Every structure is written in C-alpha cells, then in structure tokens.
Amino acid sequence: MSRYTASDIEKKWQETWDKAGVFTVERDESRPKYYVLEMLPYPSGRIHMGHVRNYTMGDVIARYKMARGFNVLHPMGWDAFGMPAENAAMAVGGHPKDWTYQNIDDMRAQMKPLGLSIDWSREFATCDPEYYGQQQALFLDMLEKGLIYRKNAVVNWDPVDMTVLANEQVIDGKGWRSGAPVERRELTQWFFRISDFAEELLDAIDGLKDWPEKVRLMQKNWIGKSRGLEMAFELATPVNGFDKVEVYTTRPDTLMGASFIGISPDHPLARALEAENPDLAAFNAECRRMGTSEADLETAEKKGFDTGLKARHPLNPDWELPVWVANFILMDYGTGAIFGCPAHDQRDLDFARKYALPVIDTFIARENGKPVENEAFVPPKTEPVQWINHFAGLDVATGQEAIDRTIEYAEKHGWGQGKTQYRLRDWGLSRQRYWGCPIPVVHCDDCGVVPEKKENLPIRLPDDVTFDIPGNPLDRHPTWRNTTCPKCGKPAQRETDTMDTFVDSSWYYARYTAPHAKTPTSAPDVDYWMNVDQYIGGIEHAILHLLYSRFFARAMHLTGHLPAKAIEPFNALFTQGMVTHEIYQTRDEKGRPVYHLPEDVENGKLKATGEPVEIIPSAKMSKSKKNVVDPVNIVSGFGADTARWFVLSDSPPERDVEWTSSGAEGAYKHLGRVWRLAQEIAKSETPANKDDLPLEKALHRTIDDVTRGIEGFAFNTSIAKLYAFTNTLAKSAAGAAIRQKAMRILAQLMSPMTPHLAEEIWDLLGGKGLVTQAEWPVADPEMLVEEDVTLPIQVNGKRRSEITVPKDMPKEEVEKLALADQAVQKALQGQAPKKLIVVPGRIVNVVV
C-alpha cells in the first residue's frame, strides 16, 4: 500500500492540468459561461492565510461550476500600485517597480503550488503600462463626458517633511515619520462625480439580490439619503458682507429647541472673522491642526469658540442665538453650519453643558416625560411623542410627521426649503505620490488644463527617480514634467499627481475578459463574459471598493466601454471573514512599538533574545502589525490539499477566524486515511450483499448535502458531511462494486476542495479522464426518502422522550402514541393535557 505523499501527487496533477490546458478558457458562444472572481491581491511579497482562504473558496466554486458544464473564467492579477512600495523604497532603498515585480514573482510562486484553477494567460498587474495606459484612456473619455472635474480639497500636510500624508500615516494627530503635528492644507484635485449617481446607486442596491444584506445596508447608509430643511438664520448685525448663516438640518422639527448656531472652522464666515479676531484665528488654526479623517474629527474633544455674533430665529426676530465656531462641524456635509438643539442631540447637549448654553425641550415622552438633563431625548422618528413647543400646533405626533409638517410650513411661509441631501461625497482621485497611474493631463500657461492626446498613451512613469527625500519624486524630476501642450504645442508641464489605487481596482474585472485588447475592453468579450457571476472578497471592502466599482461600471457604460447589462458588474457577492491573529509587540528605547512575527515568538517570549512580548488581542492580519502566518510552511509540510481542506473545514467562510497552527495536522491525517481507504476498496472483492442499499442511500444523501453546502457557501458543513461519509464507507461491509462507486463519487465530491488527491483516487478506481473535467454527480431523489422518523417528545417545551414512527403517520395517531408515552404519562398524572402540538416530521410538545 503506498503512502499518501502530497508533494508527488500534487506536482504530477498540476503538470497534467497545465499540459491539457484545462483552465485556459476562450470565449465560446455555444456554451454557458460562469465568471468567478476573487478580489485581486496586493503584492505584499508573501501570501498569507487570508489569501489561501479567499482563493480556495473561489477555486471550489470555479471547479464545481466546471463540473456542472460551464465555461468558467477564473483569472488572477495584481493590485500593484500603492504606498507600501514607496515606503519600502524609502526604508531600504531600491525602486518601487523592482520591489513590486519581485513581490509578484514571489507570490505567484507561492500561489501556484496551491493548484488553483486559474487561467494564468490572463494575468496582469495594474502597474503594467499596458494596463494603466488603458486606464488613462478611460480617464480621458470620462473627462470628456464631464464625469471628472477639479476642485479644492483638504489633505493632511506634514509641515516638517513637507509632504502629504495618508490618513494611515497620521498617528494621534502627528506625522508618522516626522512626529510633527499635521496640518490641513487645501490643494486643487481631480474628482469623479460619483455623487451625481447617488440616487441611482442607492436605488440599484435593491436589485442586488445575491449580495449580503449587511453590505447592502452599509452601502445604503454610506450614500446616506436624507430629507431635511435648508434655511437661513439672519445675523443681527451683518459683518464682512455676511448677513446670514445658511443651515441644513434633518431635524427641522426641533427648531424651537435651537440654542446656538454652530459653524465649521472652515466655514467662509469663520475664515472671514479670523482677520479681526486673533483669538478666533488661533482657535481655527488649532482645529485645523488635526488629521482629516472622520473618526478623528468625531472622537476629538468637542470644542467651541463664541464669535460674539448673534443670529435671529426665523420664527421670532427677538430671539437671538449665539454663533459659535465648533470643531465637530464638517464643512463637507450640508452647508457647514448647523443649529444646535441640545435637548434632542447628545453631541449638542454635551456642547451646551460645556459652554453653559440653554437646553430647550421641544417634545417629551408620552409617558413619564421629563425635561432633558444630561441625556438627550432622541426617540426613533417613528415613535409618537408629546410636543410641548411646536409652531405648527402639533400635540402628539411622531418625529417624522413633525419633520414633514415643518418642511411644509417653512415652504409655505417662505423661510425654508425642503431638500434631499446625500452623505456621499465626490471621489477625490488625486494622489501626490509617484507609484500610481499618472493622470494624463498637461498644464499649459495659455490653454490651462489640457487633456493628453490618446495616441500619446500610455504616459509612463519615469524610472529614474529617488526616494531619499520625502515628497513626490515626479514633482522634483528634472525632465519628466516638461512636455508640450497637446493643444497649442508650446512648452507645458505634466500633471504630477497620480491616481488613487481604488481606480485601478474599479475596472480590472472588465479587463480580464480581454487583457491584451488595444482598447480598455473589447465588445464581444465583455458582452460574453460580463458580469462577474460570483465575486468573493473581504468584508473590509464592503463600502469603498465595491461602491467605486459600481460607479465605475456606470461611467464605463456612459463612455462606451461596457454594455448596459454590466452597470452592476457583480451579480453575486460573497464576503469572507478575515483571518486574524494576536499581535506581538515590544517597545524600543523611545517607547515606540516594535512588532514581531508569530514564528519569532514562543511562550510569550522572543525566541532570539528571550525578551517577553506584549500580547495584543487578535486583529486582521496585516503586514504592518506583523501578525501574519505563512501558509507556505503548511503547503510544503503537508501539501496544498491539506492546506485547502483545513482552511475550508475550519470555520464558516463568512466568519472571522483566529488563526491557530493546530488543526492542519488533523486535516493531513484525514486525507491520508481517505487515500488508504481508496486503496483498500480498490482491492476489495466482496460480493454484493444486504449492506449495499444502506451505503447507497448514505451516498446519495451525501451527494445532496455536499452539493447544497457548496452552492450555499457552507464549505465547512460540506466537509463535515464528507468526514461522516468517509466514516460510513470505512465501516461498511457492502460489496466491492458499490463501495468502489461510492469511493469514486467521494473523490468527486472532494475534488473542488482537494483536487490533487481526488485525481489520484479517481485514477486508481478507473474513473474516465480527469475528475476535474468529469460531470458532477446528481443525487437520486428516491434514494433520499426516509421511511421512519424519530420525533422528540417535549413536555412544556423540555425534551422528555422520543418515538420513532413511519414518516407519513397521520397526526392523530402520532398524538395517541405520544400521549401513551411513559414520560408523558408521568408528567400528566392522569390529567388531560392543556395543549398538544404535533409538528409533522419534527416534534411533539405536550403542555400540562
């Protein structure tokens, strides 16, 4: 009997697949297609367990659909632009390009042994000029269509390094390298008009039936449609040409509870007042000395500055409200100004208590309603409340009714206008960095901003750049910027901003359908292959990447690069959970954290020095925190099938998993057992006998269960059923013929998960051709029928006994049998039951 040696088996079958070209696909109008896509990886240099999990899941689907007769497209590529390559260049020298392509080579080499059913002929990296050149063409088409424009926007500015920082590079309000407090700085940047599509992107969510409900909800909330009131508060005394403050509110019903006007430090009025008021200028400057991220702004201590200005309440000219500058008001949302209603907004209440501003109740709870003290009263908008102060004469009404009435009232009396507002902002795509797709425009002194000519694409990144000083090397490159104006031919300068890497990943799925086309897409190929039938990726992309892709598909349709059917590019989405791991850290002499790889830590101490490490609870595996486990060790030690089997069996795919190294060995043992069983069964000569039928029934039950599991992304339960059937088959004394059939089908059912071992067993048992290309087995419905069922009997909802009855026994007879049961008799003590519930085929409950 030969031992299970994964390395031999796996190499052999991978070569066989390659030679036969089984995963290389062509457009074939005569066959139905199926497009499986996993979110493309960032080439960090090493694959991690999250990758293995992601690609194995996709591979199971791809192989299963292949067995179901589909022409399956299953491509792979690299999301290759981005900050880490520049950081590496800064930290250890070298060029981002070399670092990136080396990482791609390394990762591909680690990925190939997994035996994924990928069509590698379609591979590309987003940093290939052939790819980003086509992206530049898309940019020009979208610019022409008015989908892209320029405006000012704020960035994080490191005043010491003189460079723009990403939010991730701002730690506690300071630049990560210089340690200097960051500032906000305004730059002119390029934007996609995604907010013009807010309503459509929102409506279309309802059509995404095969997306997880949580993702649809998150996207809805992100788009954030709200109906509110736009209105103005007149200033009691006009100042610097300002005679009013425009305010947008979603709770106009609380207008009688207004106690102050709050404006953003970036509000034009706040800026205008700075000139005469050095204290205010200092306050605003302090507010601006802070990162731009929403989380930072929202969690920062709420601070305000009284401008001394007064604004008149629109319903009572004698009622004057103080105008404050407040650090928690975003210039980006609404008008950058609010009225504060402390009684019905916790943040406003905290602010009011801090600065001794009035708190005015406008409504109270209908039962035991009390004035607000230190907790704002914010009931759901659908809950009726008792109004104590409403100009439109409301008594009892829900918040929503009051909002509607208020808007109506304001419009009728001409002091306000109902307005639908979205939280979604336009997508800023400019990045002040080198390692990204150059924005193909030219700045000309005479003609202004001029799009590059398409025949000049791709606008390539120059190779001769250095990263010894911070900032964008394109800005300081001696020659690259110099060009001629595409319009007038005079000397001009290239745009040095590059594109957000989210642009790269917003259309790669379309490019896979024709990766070498001379245009961004080719019509027959996108028509045939689009949409992606099953998209699989991390839940961390639930909003940005998926929303941008949905927008981009629409923009590509409007510019003629995608058919109308592809404006929602992903038919079905599955979001896998993350693989997490504890984080190990020590601190350097300055107290800054230093992270360590799990493989360098043993029993809470560094293997090398014995220094104890601080253990931080599990978080998403990330290179920067070094809490990554290398799957290569598992693959080289136990084989790809073991790694694949284990990663699928370990937990439900949508759930986060905390990685522990135990378990892989158990998977390996099991596969060895299956292999031994196959060999034993191959040699069996047992004649047919009475055990044949039970085995065959179990086989069909397993086909059904496993197939359902795969269809429903419940790979872990599919695998549990495969374990159970392996046990059944091993113990069965049935004849050789049926056991061999069962073994062959078991191999087939395992083949999406452990394709190499499955081929080996299939081959051993005389299966025709490759199991990879064999037709998926179908359960015989007659074999699934059970004659008897076991019903638990409950007394008052607690299980006390059980009875086994024929499946179709009438309810009355089941009742009789149940009442006759000893445990039931004992509980009844001669009394009649109060109630008797029989759920056919399920349960009996006796209420006494």
Add this chain to the structure above:
RNA sequence: GCCCGCGUGGUGGAAUGGUAGACACAGGGGACUUAAAAUCCCCAGGCAGAAAUGCCGUGCCGGUUCGAGUCCGGCCGCGGGUACCA
C-alpha cells in the same frame, strides 16, 4: 462618535423558531507493538449521582411563543469600515 457585523464545550464550530453541541482539533482510556511512531476502537458541556436520572447551560438583563442559540427591546465585550492602508 457614527454605520455594519459577531459572541455556543478546553478549541474550531453544527443546528429551515422544533432533540443545543453534528463533524473535527486538542485531551483521556484501551488494542496492536520489545518500545515508540503510525493505525484502529471507546469516552468526553457543567454540577449531583454507582446508575437510572435530575438540575443548569448558547455574553448579560428583559420580552414574544406551546417551544428561542435563532425573533424583538436594552446593555456589555470584540471585530470591520469611517472617504489618502489595500
């Protein structure tokens, strides 16, 4: 802060509102072996009990229901996102 999830034995987890803990991992016991490894068999939520069995038990508190891990309300803890990490 806000939006979205998740929470079940020692561990990973299973369970269309219907027998909580399937299937595994780790563990314990046994068989085989000179011995070990490998393999095979058995046990295993907690408490009490020799056992039969009883009570408790799905983060916490409350509710709906004949029946709740599952539905509803409120908390606690953890994770993801928060627009320049990808």
